Amino acid sequence: MTRMVSITPDATVSLKHALRRSGFQLSVDVQIPATGITGLFGESGSGKTSLLRCIAGLEEDMSHDTRRPHERGIGYVFQEPQLFAHLDVRRNIEFGLRRSKVPKVDQQQVVEMLGLRDLLSRKPDGLSGGEAQRVAIAAVLLRSPQLVLMDEPLASLDQRRKDELLPYLDRLHDELSVPMIYVSHSIDEVSRLCDYLLLIDSGKIVASGELHEMLSRLDLPMLSGSNAGSVIDAKPWRYDRDFDLTRCNFSGGELIVPGRYDSVAGSVRLRIAAKDVSICLSRPDDTTILNVIAAEIDDLQSSGPSSVLVRLVSGTDYLLALVTRRSASRLDLKKGDQVFAQVKSVTVRR
Amino acid sequence: MNELTGMSIFAPLLLSVQLALVTTVVLILTGTPIAWWLSQTSSRFKPAAQAIVAMPIVLPPTVIGFYLLILLGPNGAIGSWWVQMTGSALTFSFSGLVIASCVYSLPFAVQPLQSAFESLPRQMLEFAWTQGASKLDAFFAVAVPMSFRGFIGAAVLAFAHTLGEFGVVLMVGGNIPGETRVISIAIYDQVETLNYGAAHQMSLLLLMFAFVVLFGMFVVNRRWSTR
Numbered sequence: 001m002t003r004m005v006s007i008t009p010d011a012t013v014s015l016k017h018a019l020r021r022s023g024f025q026l027s028v029d030v031q032i033p034a035t036g037i038t039g040l041f042g043e044s045g046s047g048k049t050s051l052l053r054c055i056a057g058l059e060e061d062m063s064h065d066t067r068r069p070h071e072r073g074i075g076y077v078f079q080e081p082q083l084f085a086h087l088d089v090r091r092n093i094e095f096g097l098r099r100s101k102v103p104k105v106d107q108q109q110v111v112e113m114l115g116l117r118d119l120l121s122r123k124p125d126g127l128s129g130g131e132a133q134r135v136a137i138a139a140v141l142l143r144s145p146q147l148v149l150m151d152e153p154l155a156s157l158d159q160r161r162k163d164e165l166l167p168y169l170d171r172l173h174d175e176l177s178v179p180m181i182y183v184s185h186s187i188d189e190v191s192r193l194c195d196y197l198l199l200i201d202s203g204k205i206v207a208s209g210e211l212h213e214m215l216s217r218l219d220l221p222m223l224s225g226s227n228a229g230s231v232i233d234a235k236p237w238r239y240d241r242d243f244d245l246t247r248c249n250f251s252g253g254e255l256i257v258p259g260r261y262d263s264v265a266g267s268v269r270l271r272i273a274a275k276d277v278s279i280c281l282s283r284p285d286d287t288t289i290l291n292v293i294a295a296e297i298d299d300l301q302s303s304g305p306s307s308v309l310v311r312l313v314s315g316t317d318y319l320l321a322l323v324t325r326r327s328a329s330r331l332d333l334k335k336g337d338q339v340f341a342q343v344k345s346v347t348v349r350r
Numbered sequence: 351m352n353e354l355t356g357m358s359i360f361a362p363l364l365l366s367v368q369l370a371l372v373t374t375v376v377l378i379l380t381g382t383p384i385a386w387w388l389s390q391t392s393s394r395f396k397p398a399a400q401a402i403v404a405m406p407i408v409l410p411p412t413v414i415g416f417y418l419l420i421l422l423g424p425n426g427a428i429g430s431w432w433v434q435m436t437g438s439a440l441t442f443s444f445s446g447l448v449i450a451s452c453v454y455s456l457p458f459a460v461q462p463l464q465s466a467f468e469s470l471p472r473q474m475l476e477f478a479w480t481q482g483a484s485k486l487d488a489f490f491a492v493a494v495p496m497s498f499r500g501f502i503g504a505a506v507l508a509f510a511h512t513l514g515e516f517g518v519v520l521m522v523g524g525n526i527p528g529e530t531r532v533i534s535i536a537i538y539d540q541v542e543t544l545n546y547g548a549a550h551q552m553s554l555l556l557l558m559f560a561f562v563v564l565f566g567m568f569v570v571n572r573r574w575s576t577r
Contacts, residue, residue: 058476069479070487082477086495095491099482136477143481 026203039194075140083124096143192349216318218301228274252314277321291343362536385463411517466500
């Protein structure tokens with residue numbers, strides 16, 4: 001029997017699904033790591049939710065797995081949290097726990113991690129959207145699932161609630177070993193939370209790989225234009241109190257980011273959008289831009305009729321720059337050139 | 351005479367309440383799976399099933415009573431089997447009245463339940479399944495408690511509708527004191543014999559009873575919805 005989710009010895013999860021609907025066809029056969037968060041990124045209608053529903057057993061696909069959803073041990077966090085209105089928060093999060101044969105997750109830890117201690121005796125209709133989503137996530141985790149599916153858990157929240165919930169998702173990433181698939185159409189969320197990335201288009205996985213590597217590829221239309229950008233893991237080492245800036249080391253040198261980040265917390269993940277990077281042939285001295293990095297042009301790819309996406313290498317990290325075709329031609333940019341990248345804006349993702 | 355009137359007021363009312371209670375219990379037990387199936391299925395037989403369930407709303411009680419009389423009679427399909435099993439006839443008996451009332455009040459139990467089940471978010475059930483609940487488990491742990499108002503509505507409507515039935519009872523049950531003489535029949539009887547005083551007493555009693563039951567339902571409903 002082929003299993004929909006099978007943890008193989010080399011620590012990957014194998015996903016194999018096929019679904020045919022009128023006007024839509026899903027056909028997926030891919031392996032993802034058995035740890036960390038895998039982003040499933042694609043436009044609406046690309047089949048993200050259909051794939052999750054197949055994995056959870058909510059859709060009768062053409063695989064041979066006949067197990068019903070309750071037999072699969074796969075947790076599903078819906079876009080709209082589905083709490084049971086007749087039960088208080090405590091009973092909601094214990095619903096799956098009571099039904100799991102091998103509870104492995106510490107209830108107290110999950111309650112603390114998601115900040116639910118003061119909500120336990122509340123009823124779901126008194127919770128904000130963000131709180132309800134945290135309760136739903138706790139309920140799913142307490143079931144000790146083999147795999148957690150998250151279907152755009154932030155999409156129904158406004159920006160303030162999103163910002164409120166994101167740090168909790170960071171903690172899940174750092175503190176839990178259960179593999180997760182995180183569906184999103186926001187490259188920002190994906191680059192913040194994920195370690196591995198699947199790109200889905202028209203029901204097919206068009207590319208998959210480690211996040212940093214995927215983001216540095218120039219041949220993926222889904223990751224070009226405004227979605228293009230790179231992610232660099234850097235280590236904060238010094239906080240400048242006067243200007244409220246933190247200096248961070250990465251493989252190619254130093255990046256300065258606004259705000260205070262402690263070196264004890266480990267590395268920070270920095271996202272640099274390609275449109276925020278410009279290229280100079282010589283080191284600019286009179287610029288307001290803080291971050292100027294020496295780099296080598298690694299590859300170029302036209303991105304639309306008027307722009308060129310340039311991949312730069314600095315140390316072992318990649319940096320993408322979106323420049324106009326005119327500038328690229330005027331500066332005669334080509335592979336192997338030693339240049340300076342001006343980074344206008346760096347976002348600390350976590 | 352007064353004592354006799356007192357007896358003859360309360361015996362039919364008691365019988366009516368008894369009939370309505372038994373019918374309600376049977377209808378909740380049988381109507382729930384029917385309503386659940388109707389609310390979840392996309393079968394092509396669904397419209398036909400819905401039509402059959404709704405028919406008692408449209409048909410004159412005499413039509414239902416007539417067919418039930420044939421079906422439940424000693425020569426009918428169900429009636430002859432009943433005679434074989436128990437040795438007594440279904441028609442003109444309390445058991446026969448329960449069967450007839452269940453048919454007659456079926457839509458009043460099924461429809462509130464069905465609409466309550468249909469208003470459950472599909473994803474909530476899916477969430478319950480992925481949280482380890484089998485379909486049956488999710489039904490009892492999630493669908494039933496979340497449809498509490500549907501159950502109250504179904505019970506009250508089935509009860510009230512059974513209490514108020516006349517034509518079907520008359521045709522299937524006749525008018526046997528203590529066995530099939532329910533309050534609506536008793537009132538009709540008193541009016542026929544121009545005994546308006548007794549008719550007044552019974553009618554008023556039924557009127558007040560109906561008001562109290564419905565009032566109680568709406569109070570419970572309101573409490574539930576504002577919780």
